[in-house]
Amino acid sequence: MNKATKTFTVLTLTTLILSSTSVFSSEMVEIPAGSFVMGSDNDDYAPPQHSMYLKNYSIDIFEVTNKEFKEQFPEHSFWENAGSHPATKITWEEAKAYCIKIGKRLPREEEWEKAARGEDARLYPWGNKPLRKKAHPFHSGLIKRRVGLNKKDVSPYGVRDMAGSVWEWTASDFYRKKITRGGLWNFHLEYEFSKTFDRNLVTPSNRLPFIGFRCAR
């Protein structure tokens, strides 16, 4: 092995190690003020399609990870080597408390949707067609992975994992339940990415392995 090859190998390995252990979610992106199209007329669970204006705000690029959550709440436990996986089994109150503790807040539903959908009313963060890649293995449970692993699950503003990974708590509620956004649907072991307007309503005290969160400011 010559020197150049050795250097290349070392650099590649270093990059791989760093990318598999790094934690991203403190990074935020600013979503500019303006209108966007919210909701859908073709989904009974989403609000009817309408235009909405939002002031500028910032949102986490990545979901909050186990490692980050544990830094604020040391009692949080997770499987070995899952530090860079999205933090889950967290109630809505705990998610809210985490965001407040680090000077942020949970995003409102409309903020979450705009960050995922951009201004062109797209169905998925990356566009209007489902990805060719299978959303998830044929498995009855979620196999969680490092946040940001899916390089194609990127919104027009660069926000990651808004159609796959886990569902995310928002600050919004509907009939005493909290609105979660942006995770996977399991249709009897066939998984689909959620659309940008898909809602899932969950009891806020639930501690579920498929719900995580990100923060806004």
Add this chain to the structure above:
Amino acid sequence: MRTLEKLTRRLFLERGFWATALIFWSWFRGSSHAEELHTYEGTDFIGKTREGEYKNFYINFWKPMRRINGENWQLKITGLCDAPQSFTLEHFKTFISTTQSSRMKCVECWSARAQWSGFSIQELEQIVRPQPEAKGILFHCGDEYKEYLSREALNQDRVILAHSMNGKPLTDAHGFPLRLIAPSKYGYKNPKAILEMEYVSEHQAGTWSKIGPYSQDGTILPGTDHPLEFSKKPHRISGGEITDY
């Protein structure tokens, strides 16, 4: 010509006879189908069935098993606890009883609701006193099925050890004499016909998780459900316990 007429008449009569027989056979078959008994009716065994009364609440077993005699049955509590012992059905009458309506959601797609009565795991744990290193329980069932649930999962609200269903003792098909009801988990995490509960220190894969694409956690995920009492009409579910219908 006369011969031809005779032949035609004979053919007509023969075919008519068979057609009539076919109609009667179809009618008889349809009738018996409506009143059909399940495969294990009247036998010493019980196993997987979707027939007869179980059209509205499917029955799954890992293997067909001999029916349990309640008079001889004892629940063995073993493993990492300070006071391992056995319990009879009579013992359970002294436990604080709880009744709840909850839906059993199968990972295959169907679901069905029932009212379950039983007691919480805390009732048992006050007596057997699990040791600090006991992280979960391995359930050993009459059909040789094994399933593991963490103590954290077992101590959640609405997780009960049920001995009754819809106001009556569990039937053999539904897991007599004792089964677990964990409404936020798929059916395969609700072991039935329990013989032994073994406190263990490490997470273990249950029978289905070892052989198929079944998660060890078994929490119901967001998606669709096909409830049997609503003719399997698709219902969207948000994951966890199904409480909307």
